[in-house]
Amino acid sequence: MGKKPVKQTQKTNKLMREEDLVSSYHDMLLIRRFEERAGQLYGLGKIGGFCHLYSGQEAVVTGIAKAKLPEDQMITAYRDHGHILACGVDPYNVMAELLGRADGVSKGKGGSMHMFDVDKHFYGGHGIVGAQVPIGTGLAFANAYKEDKNPAVSITYFGDGASNQGQVYESFNMAALWKLPVIYIIENNQYAMGTSVERASAQTDLSQRGRSFGIEGRQVDGMDVEAVYAASLEAFEHARSGKGPFILEMKTYRYSGHSMSDPAKYRKREEVKDMRQHHDPINMLKDRLIERKLMSEEEAKKIQDDIFDVIEQAANKALENGEPDSSALMTDIYVEENHAG
Amino acid sequence: MPVEVVMPALSPTMEQGKIASWTVKEGDKVEAGDVLAEIETDKALVELEAAADGEVGKLVIEAGTSDIPVNTPIAYLLRDGEALSDIETAPAQVPEKPEAPVPAASEQPPASSVVPQPITVTIAADPELPADAEMTEQSVREALRDAMAEEMRRDETVFVIGEEVAEYEGAYKVTQGLLEEFGAKRVIDTPIVEHGIAGLGVGAAFAGLKPVVEFMTFNFAMQAIDQIINSAAKTHYMSGGLVTCPIVFRGPNGAARRVAAQHSQDFSAWYAHIPGLKVVAPYTAADAKGLLKAAIRDPNPVLVLENELLYAVKADVPVSDDYILPIGSAKILRAGSDVTLVSHSRSLDACLEAATSLSAEGVDCEVIDLRSLRPLDTATVIASVQKTNRLVTVEEGWPVAGIGAEISAAVQSEAFDYLDAPITRVTGLDVPLPYADNLEKMALPSTDKVIQAINTVCYRQG
Numbered sequence: 001m002g003k004k005p006v007k008q009t010q011k012t013n014k015l016m017r018e019e020d021l022v023s024s025y026h027d028m029l030l031i032r033r034f035e036e037r038a039g040q041l042y043g044l045g046k047i048g049g050f051c052h053l054y055s056g057q058e059a060v061v062t063g064i065a066k067a068k069l070p071e072d073q074m075i076t077a078y079r080d081h082g083h084i085l086a087c088g089v090d091p092y093n094v095m096a097e098l099l100g101r102a103d104g105v106s107k108g109k110g111g112s113m114h115m116f117d118v119d120k121h122f123y124g125g126h127g128i129v130g131a132q133v134p135i136g137t138g139l140a141f142a143n144a145y146k147e148d149k150n151p152a153v154s155i156t157y158f159g160d161g162a163s164n165q166g167q168v169y170e171s172f173n174m175a176a177l178w179k180l181p182v183i184y185i186i187e188n189n190q191y192a193m194g195t196s197v198e199r200a201s202a203q204t205d206l207s208q209r210g211r212s213f214g215i216e217g218r219q220v221d222g223m224d225v226e227a228v229y230a231a232s233l234e235a236f237e238h239a240r241s242g243k244g245p246f247i248l249e250m251k252t253y254r255y256s257g258h259s260m261s262d263p264a265k266y267r268k269r270e271e272v273k274d275m276r277q278h279h280d281p282i283n284m285l286k287d288r289l290i291e292r293k294l295m296s297e298e299e300a301k302k303i304q305d306d307i308f309d310v311i312e313q314a315a316n317k318a319l320e321n322g323e324p325d326s327s328a329l330m331t332d333i334y335v336e337e338n339h340a341g
Numbered sequence: 342m343p344v345e346v347v348m349p350a351l352s353p354t355m356e357q358g359k360i361a362s363w364t365v366k367e368g369d370k371v372e373a374g375d376v377l378a379e380i381e382t383d384k385a386l387v388e389l390e391a392a393a394d395g396e397v398g399k400l401v402i403e404a405g406t407s408d409i410p411v412n413t414p415i416a417y418l419l420r421d422g423e424a425l426s427d428i429e430t431a432p433a434q435v436p437e438k439p440e441a442p443v444p445a446a447s448e449q450p451p452a453s454s455v456v457p458q459p460i461t462v463t464i465a466a467d468p469e470l471p472a473d474a475e476m477t478e479q480s481v482r483e484a485l486r487d488a489m490a491e492e493m494r495r496d497e498t499v500f501v502i503g504e505e506v507a508e509y510e511g512a513y514k515v516t517q518g519l520l521e522e523f524g525a526k527r528v529i530d531t532p533i534v535e536h537g538i539a540g541l542g543v544g545a546a547f548a549g550l551k552p553v554v555e556f557m558t559f560n561f562a563m564q565a566i567d568q569i570i571n572s573a574a575k576t577h578y579m580s581g582g583l584v585t586c587p588i589v590f591r592g593p594n595g596a597a598r599r600v601a602a603q604h605s606q607d608f609s610a611w612y613a614h615i616p617g618l619k620v621v622a623p624y625t626a627a628d629a630k631g632l633l634k635a636a637i638r639d640p641n642p643v644l645v646l647e648n649e650l651l652y653a654v655k656a657d658v659p660v661s662d663d664y665i666l667p668i669g670s671a672k673i674l675r676a677g678s679d680v681t682l683v684s685h686s687r688s689l690d691a692c693l694e695a696a697t698s699l700s701a702e703g704v705d706c707e708v709i710d711l712r713s714l715r716p717l718d719t720a721t722v723i724a725s726v727q728k729t730n731r732l733v734t735v736e737e738g739w740p741v742a743g744i745g746a747e748i749s750a751a752v753q754s755e756a757f758d759y760l761d762a763p764i765t766r767v768t769g770l771d772v773p774l775p776y777a778d779n780l781e782k783m784a785l786p787s788t789d790k791v792i793q794a795i796n797t798v799c800y801r802q803g
Contacts, residue, residue, distance in 0.1 A: 137537075
């Protein structure tokens with residue numbers, strides 16, 4: 001256990017602070033550039049296996065990261081690069097994991113879908129659609145078990161596809177029954193792999209998926225970081241004050257295919273182009289910051305250049321990092337410590 | 342004829358019961374559905390209702406009497422016009438106390454009319470115990486309960502969660518008294534959501550708590566097996582050691598009695614297959630306590646495969662809060678020199694009976710209880726085979742890719758030159774378990790089948 005941090009209390013002002021707005025631009029751009037570089041490295045055969053990019057959805061995780069308290073936990077599925085970066089983990093270690101290198105966050109044993117950083121309260125990185133939802137509910141159970149007046153909140157992310165999985169509803173029921181401090185973030189990027197929400201879901205307003213359990217839900221413009229921030233503050237207040245779970249459906253969009261191997265024939269190029277041109281979360285925020293005179297074009301350029309350098313350095317360093325030592329093959333299967341204590 | 346009221350069978354495995362109290366007295370008029378008595382089984386206190394209208398003619402057995410075999414007449418109801426003298430049947434004598442705990446009958450029905458004599462088996466003392474250890478006689482059920490209670494007293498982060506574990510005190514009464522002592526915060530009834538509980542438990546374990554997840558039976562854990570394998574077993578490795586999952590999944594495993602294929606399945610081989618899990622399957626009450634306590638203290642996910650038919654079996658259990666058995670260590674239940682029998686859980690009944698039976702014919706069997714299925718203590722088995730040169734494996738699970746197959750592979754690899762006969766496996770037959778009494782018995786390992794296997798590896802005529 002590290003030093004006990006000074007306990008922060010729930011933020012309440014639904015307007016983002018100026019510095020949070022500017023840093024959101026930075027944080028979202030970092031994720032975007034990271035994913036672009038990851039896509040390149042995948043194309044070069046440097047990254048193996050499955051690789052699901054987060055480009056287009058950056059406002060969701062960034063707005064929530066600005067509203068959360070440090071000890072709040074995050075857990076998500078396999079599209080997790082943005083989430084671990086939003087928790088403040090060094091892009092170098094994330095890139096090294098993607099490349100299957102020794103300095104990866106999971107020592108190269110997890111890969112793209114299995115990133116973790118427990119010190120930063122990020123619990124993965126799970127490859128089975130929907131499986132992270134009961135686990136995230138269990139994190140909330142542990143928070144409630146501590147009987148803290150101001151408990152940590154479990155932020156449990158899943159997609160529109162997972163929202164049809166049975167274990168999600170088992171979790172909703174228990175979370176509502178026991179009033180667990182959890183917020184469920186449904187990142188509705190409109191396609192579960194190649195199947196649109198309309199083709200998969202009888203009730204397409206996913207924010208209402210908790211209704212039969214009495215769980216409140218809101219639909220949020222997940223391309224607007226300020227809207228995400230404001231909505232998540234309400235959800236955090238609700239969960240932290242002992243009222244139980246809250247659902248936020250983030251209407252968002254992924255620019256890439258489901259994974260790198262997805263030709264994305266199920267949607268038109270014009271649809272993606274329109275989203276990129278007119279609804280891009282990063283450009284929208286940039287325009288807004290310039291309009292409000294919180295950032296100049298020059299400052300924006302400086303941020304872009306800095307991030308370009310950070311990602312280049314992270315990627316180059318990760319490419320130089322070696323693969324895990326063969327001795328790592330058979331470690332971390334079990335916790336080896338003596339359990340007599 | 343007066344209506345005979347008999348000790349009812351109130352569960353698939355109930356063999357005897359106790360009349361906790363009569364709620365009527367002789368001469369009372371009763372209607373069908375009225376409560377006549379409270380019957381205490383090994384699982385619950387159940388009200389016995391009148392099946393017909395009538396007058397309570399005779400209460401044959403006093404309240405407070407225990408160990409009344411199922412189907413023993415306990416009372417007679419007189420219908421209109423009937424008198425006490427119409428009761429012709431002599432009241433059955435209640436045995437004072439059944440002989441030594443008889444292992445559940447798993448033999449095939451004898452071909453002849455000779456009634457088989459129950460075989461009394463003896464089990465060697467646990468070599469890990471000091472000779473002067475204080476002991477108490479307990480059932481497996483009580484030993485498991487005490488293991489949880491002791492660990493909960495010791496560690497605030499240990500909690501028990503599952504269906505009917507709290508107010509109902511466990512579908513098989515294993516969690517009896519825990520709610521009363523530890524309260525609803527730490528003994529938690531859940532909805533019927535095996536997958537959800539397993540995942541919630543995993544999340545709580547990731548966050549530092551030590552959940553004991555009870556599955557009403559392991560048959561239902563198949564709903565949860567994704568969380569057990571993909572989340573509990575693998576995350577420590579996938580996270581490069583960052584995330585730990587100190588969780589126990591426990592409950593009855595294997596065939597109960599006549600509950601058909603979906604409720605009668607041995608998952609030993611399934612879970613033993615998975616790196617990242619530890620798997621134990623205790624046979625005796627002492628092992629049940631020592632291994633469950635070890636499982637709760639272990640920083641890894643541990644499956645504790647119990648057996649419903651063993652829950653009521655009593656044996657000496659060490660009185661100690663620190664009776665922790667090593668996971669991964671087999672135990673020699675009976676030393677012998679001619680043939681090695683390797684088994685676990687309830688199939689050991691058949692092994693011990695076979696060993697006892699054949700010892701009269703001069704065949705000296707060594708019986709090994711694996712106790713842990715992962716890690717598997719092959720060293721103890723190999724050392725035994727090097728001594729006896731013959732091996733029979735016995736398990737309730739199916740033969741294909743089973744525990745016996747794994748043991749056989751290890752022994753042929755490490756002790757090939759010591760074998761004087763091919764290894765022989767006794768397993769559950771390769772079939773979904775049938776319901777019919779005779780077919781079910783035929784499908785499961787039995788004393789006779791074990792004796793046949795021993796005769797085969799010893800090249801004896803049976």
